[in-house]
Amino acid sequence: PLGKTDKSRRGVAWADVNGDGRSDLLVAEPEAGKISVYLQKADGALTSPRAFPSLAGVSDIAVADWDGDGKPEIFLLSQDERQIGVTRFDDKERLPFPTLVPLDGKPLVMAVGALKAGEKPTLAVIVDQDGRRSFVTRTADGKAKTQKLSESFKSNPSVLAIHDVNQDGLADLIALIPYEKVKVLLQVAGKDFDEQDVAPPGGVIEQPWLATADVDGDGKRELLLSQKNFLRAVVLKQEAPGQNSQTNKTSWVFDVRDQINGAGSNSRLIGATTLPNGTNASPSLFLLDAERKVLTLCERDASGVWQVVRNVDMPVTDFSSLQAVALGESKPNTVALLGANNAACLSLSGEVWEFSEMDGYETPIKDGFLHDVISGDLDNDGRKDLVFLETGKNHLDLVMFSKEHKLVPADRWQVFEQKTFRGRGGDFAEPREALVDDLTGDGKNDLAVIVHDRILVYPQE
Structure with missing residues (x-):
């Protein structure tokens, strides 16, 4: 269990924060204005948490080596203070109070990652500038660029992610908005990002989320979008205008490459992640099913169809996302479950105990107990x-x-x-x-x- 919070969102993330190559657990304490850090030891166990002063109301955490010096930076988005701060471990293994990132506007969502192959990570933010939405990118050397977004874009996105959604080799930005289309910012070489609003397959939903996975084994990751009891793996593609179209503009649509169903028709999938499946090209896919309160393992069968292999009952149900992490090893071997007030790990390597039924007995004594x-x-x-x-x-x-x-x-x-x-x-x-x-x-x-x-x-x- 984590320190209890009444906030609807709290920043929680697995990432290497001290540069030792091992994933650590970071947990925001929104009401207390602190960040708790659980460092991973060599055997995969976690240390007792250490708390450091931070921004209040941190709802999002991201980690990346922003300046390329080998020491990861920790980015914290505070909804309460309407700021983004950045910090990193010092030589005494302390986490200094975050330095505020200069932004013109209120940050709504953020993502950190490389926008081009071989480049250092970039901080990407959607901000509210007096009711007008803008897209801001900022690098560690202070170079910033602002792009105004559509005037009709008035909603608050809940997720921002970096992913090459059209598989052209350039990283794009994906913003998810409750009850609205997916907003895609396509990277165009030498130009501004191309803003597109694309209908999700199956329709809009109340609490959208996304994941990425190479579901077809071609070496390229597809975007996974949920629709209650199933996921669809999609790639963004251009659709030529029809003969009856009033304009010659091309539109963008999601091309469904595959579908992965949950354990039952009443499943409600709220998270997904993958782990390598031996030498198979397609990974093992884990689905977080909030309605059935299980973690569902899916794999491709001999005919290439995704099938449910196993359901694992969850000890508690206060989880909202999944993440693959490496505990005690160099490659991911564990499914980490994250929630507002709980975190758990399911290790899938090494020796484990498992109970199997050998036989049963029922007394022949009538009305016996x-x-x-x-x-x-x-x-x-x-x-x-x-x-x-x-x-x-x-x-x-x-x-x-x-x-x-x-x-x-x-x-x-x-x-x-x-x-x-x-x-x-x-x-x-x-x-x-x-x-x-x-x-x-x-x-x-x-x-x-x-x-x-x-x-x-x-x-x-």
Whole structure:
């Protein structure tokens, strides 16, 4: 569990913040004006959190080596203070108070990443300038560029991401807006970004989110957009104007390359991430299903169709996103679940314990109730057997565990009849306790049972 917050959004992210190559956990404490940092140790475990003063009301966190010096910068967007701050660990492993990034306007959403191959990361922000939306890019050396966006763009976006959505080799910007089309800022070499509003496949939704994955194994990542119980992998493409079109302008549409369904028709998918699937070209895809409260694993079958392989029940349901991270290894091996007040990790490498059912047993005693069970070797075959305390009709029900790992009924008898002990304490289920041990000193295990105020011993013959 994380420090509790009542904010609708809090900044939470996995990223390497101290330059040791290991992903760490950053958690904003919006009401307290702090950032808690959980550093990852060499074995994959996390240290106790260290809290550092920060901006209040931080809703978004991004991490990137902005100036290319090998030391990651941490970007913090504060909705309360209407500012973006940047900080990084110093030589004493402290996180100084963030330095404010000069911006003309109120920042709404941000993203940090390289806009061109081989370049240093760029800070990209959509700002509100007295009701007018603008797109601002800023590099570590202070170079900034502002592009005014459409006058009809009045809404507040909830997500901004950097992704080559049309797969032309140039990074684009994608802004998601509740109940509205996807706003795409296409990068055009030597020109301003081309602003496009594109209808999402399946229609607009209340809480849009996105992910990226190479679902077809061609080496290029597709954009994943959700529609309640399924995801669609899309690529932006130009559509030539029709013969009856009033203009000669081309439009942009999402070309659906694949669809991945959730576990059921009532699924509500709110997050997705991928992990490498051995030597397969297509990764394993994990879906966060809020309605069914499961983490769903999907993989391609032999015919290339995405299928649900497994559903993992979640310990708590206060999660809103997924992220693939590396814990104790150099490559991603863990699915990290993030929420407003919780964070969890599901490791998918190394040795793990798993329970599997070997056999089952149902007592043949009519109206019987198996209240408890103990184990012990009652036939000297080296395997422990089971003694069930049946309290509906007051029996001992013995079941042997065979070498084939099966539960085999052995013997059962009624320890007492109710009328025999009428009036004696009825506060306990009887027989209530039992023990298997060598009580007679002959090297053979015996059975002792507590019934009411007596101890009954059954020596092994």
